[in-house]
Amino acid sequence: MTHFRAEEATEDQIAREAALYAPFTDAVRELADATLRTTVEDDEIRAVQAEVEALTARLRASQIPGAYGVRYRPSGGGRAWGNAVVGLRNPIAPPVAATVDDDGRVHADFHLGAVYEGPPGLAHGGVVSLILDQLLGQAAGAGGRPGMTGTLTIVYRQGTPLGPLRGEAWIDRTEGIKTWAKGHLVGPDGVTAEAEGVFILPKWARELLAADTPDSPTLPDRSYFQ
């Protein structure tokens, strides 16, 4: 397939790409999990390594020159397929798929496996902050207040177990170009960590807001740039 720059891609083409890349990326996520947990013999490790290297060479026969960036849909939505938390094409993303509820809050149900471990059996404290940063940013974006993270504070209430988790985030208040978003992760025993972040409206968004009319595009959510 020609790798469509999304500016040129139709919604159908994007759906077709998603159907191709989502299961492919999932397969590489499974390989990463198996790489960490395997106890097969040394010779088998070396044999698998050689095959992995050969597959990498086949994929690199044609590739984009640098990072993925954010591709844009004709409809105006961002396509953050490279994003380290939500990216459909990023094997290190769990991935976390957030839904915007009717009241503007964002929630996501997701699963953290062995590769997200810090303390034994628990998610790494930094993985907790990684996911909360993303969810708070999406909540800000969903409320028409996209932004780069200015500050982020995490309060850890208890260890976050690996396995099924829920994340929730919402806008707490706004003031000028700043948006305060809050959120938390919830495990089987309740809230494990709470977050507050300040998100700063970028210059292009301020200009769009200033020029906003009923016919102008609404502000895109944060997937454009995070």
Added chain:
Amino acid sequence: MTHFRAEEATEDQIAREAALYAPFTDAVRELADATLRTTVEDDEIRAVQAEVEALTARLRASQIPGAYGVRYRPSGGGRAWGNAVVGLRNPIAPPVAATVDDDGRVHADFHLGAVYEGPPGLAHGGVVSLILDQLLGQAAGAGGRPGMTGTLTIVYRQGTPLGPLRGEAWIDRTEGIKTWAKGHLVGPDGVTAEAEGVFILPKWARELLAADTPDSPTLPDRSYFQ
């Protein structure tokens, strides 16, 4: 190879395992990068996916039942090979290898590739917090004050570019069971983000400290549990 539970493994065996697993894990990291960046044809994607799935099945023929946990060396040092930031066997870890300097400060030079992206060309803000949490925790541990993260605050000064970066962390002060650690990431244009974290001494460490004598083991660093 029998996957040695480290309690039974000698230093030689551990060195041999590292020589086996470090290049293997690096190969899977390269595959993850290529998975995100490839632009090869659809049929080639499907063919590579099938081969990845076959390799995963070979690795899963024998594996540990859950997450990696922390294995212990006979010498008493922890072996956090599963850790999401520093883990030698974890394909999603960059990895970040921190060095403890003579003055007790911790520093690490590392490289972030395409899979760590948030905003186009920049590290995800949550990846910044992920790495800083780890470095602050290691600084606390290096100073004999290991702990689980209690709170973590990140102040973002500028976007953190993908590519070569340096992280630094140190203990700012201690009070009872709490340790305040600080740190930052530095890119080509200076400090990109600053962090402060409070780390809480766990119960087992308090007991070890209370019982400390010249013959007793020194407190292990945080790699035991993070």
